[in-house]
Amino acid sequence: MNAALAPNPTYTDMLIPHPLLGLRDSAEFVYLGDAKLLLRPNADSETAADEFHDYLHLRDNPAGLHKELWFHEYGDRSWLVVTRDTLTHEISDVQLARDVVIANSEQQNGQEHA
Amino acid sequence: MPDQTNRIHNGVLGETKPCQFIFNEQRFTGQTGDTLASALLANGQQLVARSFKYHRPRGIFSAGVEEPNALVTLRTGALTEPNTRATVVEMFDGLEAKSQNHIGPLSFDVMAINDYLSPFLSAGFYYKTFMWPKNFWEKLYEPAIRRAAGLGSLSMQEDPDTYDKGFLHADLLIIGTGPAGIAAALTAGRAGVRVIIADEDFLSGGRLNHEQLHIDEQPASEWAKTSMQELASMSNVRIMTRTTVYGSFDHGIFGALERATEHKLNSAGKPRQILWRIYAKRSLLCAGATERSIAFGNNDRPGIMLAGAVRTYLNRFGVSAGKQVALFTNNDNGWQTAIDLQKAGVEVSAIVDSRDIKPPFTLSDVPVYMNNQVVDTSGRLGLQSIKLASGETIQCDVLGVSGGWNPNVHLTCHQRGRPVWNNELSAFVPDDTMPASMLVAGAANGQLSLSEALLGGHEKALAVMDTLGVKHSSAPPAKSTTEESVTISAFWQVSGSSARSWIDLQNDVTTKDIAQAKKEGFQAVEHAKRYTTLGMATDQGKTSNVLGLAIMAELANQSIPQTGTTIFRPPYTPISIGALAGRSRGKHFRPTRLTPTHDWATKHNASFVESGMWMRAEWFVQDGESGWRDSVDREVRQTRESVGICDVTTLGKIDIQGRDAATFLDKVYANTFATLKPGKVRYGLMLREDGFVMDDGTTARLSDTHFLMTTTTANAVNVFRHLEFCRQCLWPELDVHCGSVTEQWAQVAIAGPNSRGLLESIVDKPFDISNESFPFMACAELTICDGTPARLFRISFSGELAYELAVPSRYGSSLMDKLMEAGKPFNVAPYGLEALGVMRIEKGHAAGNELNGQTTAGNIGLGRMVSQKKDCIGNVLSKRPGMNPDDSIALVGFMPVNPTDTFSAGAHFIAKQAEPTLANDEGWMSSVAFSPSLGCTIGLGFIKRGTERLGETVIAHSPLLKKDVEVNIVSPHFVDPEGERLRG
Known part of the structure; x- marks a missing residue:
């Protein structure tokens, strides 16, 4: 994993509602960052180099609602997409990352077939 | 001096036992239920400290955690604890304390000369003075100033006490056991709610113990006692005394510190403190209020105290702070001190009220000065008299000051909540910016009277139960209470006094410092705080912040809300590092991972090295070896000549x-x-x-x-x-x-020309490990030693004919024994991490030093491994032009021109005769070892266009070791470059 991606343990006291396991202390998780990392570009694209550059280095850092990746390392090893308000730490939505990715690709396939 | 001359009665303590204690090497008697401060005051000890900067004599100022002056060092030797507040130290028999921050006796501190130098030590002095000559600051001024200014010092010994951490869950956390907290706990507890009620004090009741109040026709302290007994009998209520809820964090998580054994002579093996993490669905803050002072000339002398503290010492501890007490107030509540003192038979020499109103109470034989002010005081080591604006001088040894009360809103602000100004109370009260699951009741919410507090606690508990969906009855826990008057008229500072007027006693910040900060442009509160140090250090400005703010507002001609507040952050009161560390100290700071062969290696004289969390054998010492190099060189030779075995489980x-x-x-x-x-x-x-x-x-x-x-x-x-x-x-x-599955398998490397021979003796038939049936890079699942399941891999890190053999972890140690026994005919040697490193450098394998996160596949000579036929992580960006320049660095080997020369990793390469500058830098040495196989020092390193420059001579320049060595660029494969051995 990229050094810029390298997750650090978090010591913030927070509770994350895990979709499978219920409320879990944030100390059980490792934080990665912007959930945009789910959208890995296509390597065969003609502009792949630029797309990978943006994918890797341009992240959102909003003051407000933010979709971000958390890894339940000291738990069931699920990667989660957590929607967190960075101003209040209020967590409004949590999903398994794999569910999000599969839903995304189904939506995309649907559009291609339409 | 006779014992406890100022002890009038036992206060609310009832039955007590005497306690002998030592303060500054003098023996005193106090009693159980005392604080160190109340015991010192009972013994007439007014002078207890020296101030931070000017070394002014200081006395006890308050009766709680807000104390800015009376910081003492407790205990001795390794148990020494500096900067404890005497006002909250619980008395026990054998307590030892001493005052801080003075040279010579407390009553004659030679550093008091600073007080005369005060014109040079005003706000921000360290930015302006002592600037010349330049290097004198670092060498002379700063160390001297640091020595002179300060708090207590550490023992520099390891803390022998233990600290624990714990987790608690509650439906409702109530913070504070004053009237509001107890009322709320009774209402919620009786309805069956899971309640935790915590208070920093060792005696529950808060203000109910400090005042002459009545609830339902009984003394309030009695009501507190019986109510707490009822709560203690409820299985759904947990009472935590001596526990400070110090921080409010996200999602209803609170930090709390329990001082479990601090009130005992020794902790007797129990944890001294426990750091709790409390998960609460709802919280109710009932933290009360803190009294503040008024700024007037020389308002920092020993004997000048908060009026409420004088009351607390009298009513709770039965101690009169002095023989002759005067009062200075801007509110009705300050008068209560005079009333209580008079009732107890203590002489009240004056009441000075800044308000231009009729006296709110009638007191016989007490001179009353309305619309008047204290402008100056006298008495070097203790208060002797005060001077009024009207010219009178009044004799007194104690002056009680009341500038009003500040609700303790701290915990409502820990998540960026901002309190709002309430003009009627002249104080900040909580706003609705606090966390959604938090409510506030009683004085912390600006409801300063007893009846409001009791009702507020009850009603907020009902509100909590409504949101939790708990059924309840609505009978309040108390019916009738003493009426209290809390009328106040804001008054902050006495002008027209030429003497310095203190705002922040702990940091020696005066009204002049605030004025100077403003004059120099530091008018924003956060700037002024940092420039003057107002509100910093152990008390975090609990008695000074609002006063300082009000004076800033007056100077800027604006309102207090316009001036703003600084942010309250956790912790509410200081927390020792030991409590934060808990059990995670020394070896327990992080887990230690041991390999399955650790005990075996210990028996075989291994020396261990930390590798991440792992303990790995670095070499095995044999008789007659005089240093680590002897062991490592032997291990390498034995492996390359015959066979060696090494635990590689940690991969x-x-x-x-x-x-x-x-x-x-x-x-x-x-x-x-x-x-x-x-x-x-x-x-x-x-x-x-x-x-x-x-x-x-x-x-x-x-x-x-x-x-x-x-x-x-x-x-x-x-x-x-x-x-x-x-x-x-x-x-x-x-x-x-x-x-x-790292920990499921013990894995052992078996390397050297005789490795196959050794293996043959333990591999179960009919498995065939001949070169033909089990060639280089083969793997298999098999059994060894008559049926033990194992996995065998023919891979080599050393460059020799080699295998890695994995068995379930529990067999790791036996496997080593077996290999040693079966290896006797081959002169087998166990080898450690160091020999493993030497052999991989000799073979030219890249390892952690080379894979440092800044090198590409091309740099380490593996560029062609990046498949062009498929996508993979990193494929696209590995082709970036910047990562593939023409003069790209490449991994090569280095040998000294003169074979006896040595060099070390970290050296940088420059051309011969070139200046050692960044522009001439061509690369660096990444790994270095003495090669027993070649008989000289060898290295791996990265140098520009390295693969094209074999045979060239460059300089390995080490500024760190101040050493230049001529080295030849060679192939990184020092041993068996053709790879014949590992395929043999």
Whole structure:
């Protein structure tokens, strides 16, 4: 994993509602960052180099609602997409990352077939 | 002096026992239920401290955690604890304390000269004075000033006490056991709610013990006692005394510190403090209020105290703070002190009220001065008299000051809540910006009277139960109470006094400092705080912040809300580092991982080295070896000449299974794995998405759908996390699963020309390990030693004919014994991490020093491994032009021109005769070892266009060692460059 991606343990006291396991202390998780990392570009694209550059280095850092990746390392090893308000730490939505990715690709396939 | 001359009665303490204690090497008597402060006052000890900067004599100012002056050092030797507040130190028999921050006796501190130098030590002095000559600041002024200014000092010995951590859950956390807290706990507790009620004090009741109040016709302290007894009888209520809720964090999580054994002479093996993490669905803050002072000339003398503190010492502890007490107030509440003192028979020499109103109370035989002010005081080591604006001088040894009360809103602000100004109370009260699950009641909410507090606590508890859906009855826990008057008229500072007027006693900040900060442009509160140090250090300005703010507002001609407040952050009161560390100290700071052969290695004289969390054997000492090099050189020779064995369990092992396992590996490795046949092993190179090398290792294909990946020891955790990311976040459609099996298998490298011979003696028949049936890079599942399951991999890190043999961890130690026994005819040697490193450098394998996160596949000579036929993590960005320049660095070997020369890793390469500048830098030496095989020092390193420059001579320049060595650029494969040995 990229050094810029390298997750650090978090010591913030927070509770994350895990979709499978219920409320879990944030100390059980490792934080990665912007959930945009789910959208890995296509390597065969003609502009792949630029797309990978943006994918890797341009992240959102909003003051407000933010979709971000958390890894339940000291738990069931699920990667989660957590929607967190960075101003209040209020967590409004949590999903398994794999569910999000599969839903995304189904939506995309649907559009291609339409 | 006779004992306890100022003890009038036992206060609310009832039955007490005497306690002998020592303060500044003098013996005193106090009693159980005292604080150190109340015991000192009972013994007439007014002078207890010296101030931070000017070394002014100081006395006890308050009766609680807000204390700015009376900081003392408790206990001796390794148990020494500096900067404790005497006002909250619970008395016990044998307590030892001493005052801080003075040279010579407390009553004659030679550093008091600073007081005369005060014109040079005003706000921000360290930015302006002592600037010349320049290097004198670092060498002379700063050390001298640091020595002179300060708080207590540490013992510099290891703390022998233990500290624990714990977790608690509650429906309702009530913070504070004053009237509001107890009322709320009774209402919620009786309804069956799971309640935790915590208070920093060792005696529950808060203000109910400090005042002459009545509830339902009984003394308030009695009501507190019986109410707490009722709460203690409820199984759904947990009472935590001596427990400070110090911080409010996200999602209803609170930090609390319990002082479990601090009130005892020794902790007798029990934890001294416990750091609790409390998860609460709802919280109710009932933290009360803190009295504040008024700024007037020389308002810092010993004997000048908060009026409420004078009352607390009298009513709770039965101690009169002095023989002749005067009062200075801007509110009705300050008068209560005079009333209580008079009732107890203590002389009240004056009441000075800044308000231009009729006296709110009638007191006989007490001179009353309305619309008047205290402008100055006298008495060097203790108050003797005060001077009024009207000219009178009044004799007194104590002056009680009341500038009004500040609600303790701190915990409502820890998540960026901002309190709002209430004009009627002249104080900040909580706003609705506090956390949604928090409510506030009583004085903390600006409801300063007893009846309001009791009702507020009850009503907020009902509100909590409504939101939790708990059924309840609504009878309040108290019916009738004493009426209290809390009328106040804001009054902050006495002008027209030429003497300095203190705002912040702890940091020696006066009204002049605030004025100066404003004059110099530091008018924003946060700037002024940092420039003057107002509100910093152990008390965090509990008695001074609002006063300072009000004076800033007056100077700027604006309102207090316009001026703003500084932010309250956790902790509410100081927390020792020991409590934060808990049990995670020394060896327990992080887990220690031991290999399955650790005990075996210990028995064989291994020396260990920390490698991440692992303890790894670095070498095995034999008789007659005089240093580590002797052992390492021997281990290398024995391995290269015959056979050596080494525990390599610490390499990360990841089990990868599924129909798409091969597809998955092709995506995470730069090279191809789909073509790998079952029963074979392949070296794998893993890139990060940015194209740099992440990790490497070998991966074995045990069956079509089953792979076993190894990672470097250091990256095992990161690689596993990364694989899970790839699997779940990038390619969830693949049928593949990963599991870490690092600790399930003990793995041993068996290396050297006789490794096959050694193995043959333990591998069960009919498995054939001849070169033909089990060639280089083969793998198999088999049994050894008559039926023990094992996995065998023919891989080599040393460059010799070598294998790695894995058995279930529990057999690791036996396997080593077996190999040593079977290896006797071959003169087998166990070797450690150091010999392993030497041999890999001799063979030219890249390791952690080379895979440092800044090198590419091309740099380490593996550029062609990055498959161009498939996408993988890092493939696209590894082709960036910037990562593939013409003068790219390449991994090569280095040998000294003069064979006896030595060099070390970290040296940089420059051309001969070149200046050692950044512009001339051509690369660096990454790994260095003495090679027993070549008889000289050898190195691996990166140098520009290295592979084209074999044979060239350059300088290895080490500024650190101040050493230049001529080295030749050579192939990185020092031993067996053709690889004949490992295939043999």
